[in-house]
Amino acid sequence: MKFGHAFKEALEAETYPRHWVDKAVPYRQLKKILGKVREELINNGYDPDTLQKLVAERNAEYRLESDDSQLLRPKLVVRPATTSAQPLDQKTEVDSLPESPVSLSPTSSASTEPGPSALTHDSAPPYSHRQQQTSDGEWVDVPLDADARFFSVLQQDVNELDTLQDKERVAMIENIHVIGNEIAQVARPRKPVIDFSRSDLYRWREILDLYLSAEVFFSTNEVSGGARSSDRARKQLVWFQEEVGKRQLPQKFKIKSSAVAFQHFLSLNATLLQNLQFQELNQTAITKIIKKFDKRTSLGVKKTFPKVMNSAHFISETISKDICAQLSRDVISLVPQVVDYTCIVCLSICWLPIRLDCDHLFCIRCMIKMQNRQKRFCPLCRADVIQRANESHIDMELVRYLERWFPKETKEKQRNNEDERRKELLGDLYVEGAQPPCIVM
Structure with missing residues (x-):
């Protein structure tokens, strides 16, 4: 299926808003103008094969530039010594071209609708007399209308x-x-x-x-x-x-x-x-x-x-x-998601949050463990701050925030902390999930 037809079907199939469809790329219109661009180039003697050869030999350039008003101004320029390409309805000898760059008629503005080209008019002067020297000195313009309309x-x-x-x-x-x-x-x-x-x-x-x-x-x-x-x-x-x-x-x-x-x-x-x-x-x-x-x-x-x-x-x-x-x-x-308030050591919610001097957060249980193991350096930035942490480093504002937004997680973390603390105190006497036994009676 040709793309133009597939494009039209796709616009209709997805039930896009009407004002969207009205702004879609006018593919078929552009395709018709492109046919006129090709025709105009051929009438000037620049069929695709000729242009391909000239561009490859750096004897022709197609310049697509924008002016001060940001409007596109396409321009085809060739070297004077290579302007032997002839319109199909004219015959001009290469020897008739002057040695210095000669004049081409200016390109039409981008808003001009392509019409019958002067290049094919019976009274048109020879092609070499319709060239205009550009500011580039050694390059000359080839007058084209349809490409300006296309862009x-x-x-x-x-x-x-x-x-x-x-x-x-x-x-x-x-x-x-x-x-x-x-x-x-x-x-x-x-x-x-x-x-x-x-x-x-x-x-x-x-x-x-x-x-x-x-x-x-x-x-x-x-x-x-x-x-x-x-x-x-x-x-x-x-x-x-x-x-x-x-x-x-x-x-x-x-x-x-x-x-x-x-x-x-x-x-x-x-x-x-x-x-x-x-x-x-x-x-x-x-x-x-x-x-x-x-x-x-x-x-x-x-x-x-x-x-x-x-x-x-x-x-x-x-x-x-x-x-x-x-x-x-x-x-x-x-x-807020709990992952944003997770202690990187135990991978659970950071409760109670200890904010170190380096501004990194850890839960209080992990901080106590690091201090008991004589750790000195922050696991994230390696700052020497672990042993300086105390109760004053508890971020109370964050405590209130976590209690409000993560009530289930904070309560569960508190229970886990209590169980872990009892296990440390009781050792082998600890029974998971049970109240600590009386060791007096």
């Missing part, structure tokens, strides 16, 4: 896609703020006493932990890190939804508004996925039409086009990374 249409569309991306970015960020507020209301712990019947803290913590593990749109993996493709993002999003379903987390919500917030969260991810698919589809269309341009003209703009486009978003980046960062700040960070 004018393409540049305008890329700029419109950039504008569309900006609007969608703003809309999604606003939705993230709304969803973040919804989740904050249903997931926050209650004061002064934790009331689990009025909080879905642990359900949301599990949901967001799964979401972080899924790495739907952006991966931090060392091997396959970076932004996801739309296909991979779809698979990861499906995995996330399936895992949430297997654990029946939505059914375990105790607050009705949690279910609404969860649906809004899924809807936001679906919108972001659709945006990523639309972006990839249009980027493929641009890649295809530029590749076709090079194939039909041998002008070689594949490498230079992305550099001169000055595209804020569409060519140079995707919005998935920025949106994921915003999602992390405004939603995921609202429900």
Whole structure:
């Protein structure tokens, strides 16, 4: 199936918003203009084979540059000694060319619609008389109209896609703020006493932990890190939804508004996925039409086009990374994860947290053990601070924070600490899970 037809079907198949489809790359229009570009080059005597040879011999260059207003100005220049290429309807002897660079008519502006070229007009002067010396001295311009029209249409569309991306970015960020507020209301712990019947803290913590593990749109993996493709993002999003379903987390919500917030969260991810698919589809269309341009003209703009486009978003980046960062700040960070407050020694919650002079945190039991073993250096930065730690190094503000956000984990850690302490005191007399026996009676 030809790409133009496949492109049209893909735009219709995914039920993209109408205003998105209206801004899609006009692939068929560009393809028609490309036919005129090829025709104009051939009429000037520069068929693809001739151009390929001239470019290879460094006797011709196609320069795609932007002016002060950031508009693309394509220009084909050749060396005077090699301007023997003739229009198909004219005959001009090479010997008639002057020895010094001669004049070509200026290229048309990028907004000019390609029409009947003066090159094929019966009254047109010989080709050598229609050349204009450029500022490069040894190079002369070849007048072309259709290529300016081609890049004018393409540049305008890329700029419109950039504008569309900006609007969608703003809309999604606003939705993230709304969803973040919804989740904050249903997931926050209650004061002064934790009331689990009025909080879905642990359900949301599990949901967001799964979401972080899924790495739907952006991966931090060392091997396959970076932004996801739309296909991979779809698979990861499906995995996330399936895992949430297997654990029946939505059914375990105790607050009705949690279910609404969860649906809004899924809807936001679906919108972001659709945006990523639309972006990839249009980027493929641009890649295809530029590749076709090079194939039909041998002008070689594949490498230079992305550099001169000055595209804020569409060519140079995707919005998935920025949106994921915003999602992390405004939603995921609202429900802190225990992994962010884990002691690196015992790999459980850092309770009671000892903040060393080097600012690193360890739980109090691990700190006591390190001191008893005469350890001196911080396991993270190797600063000589272990033996200086005492009760004043307990981070009481963090203690209150952990009690509020991790009530189950802190209580479990306290029990484990007490059991471990009893085991140290009683030695062989200690029975796990039992109260310490009386050794007097």
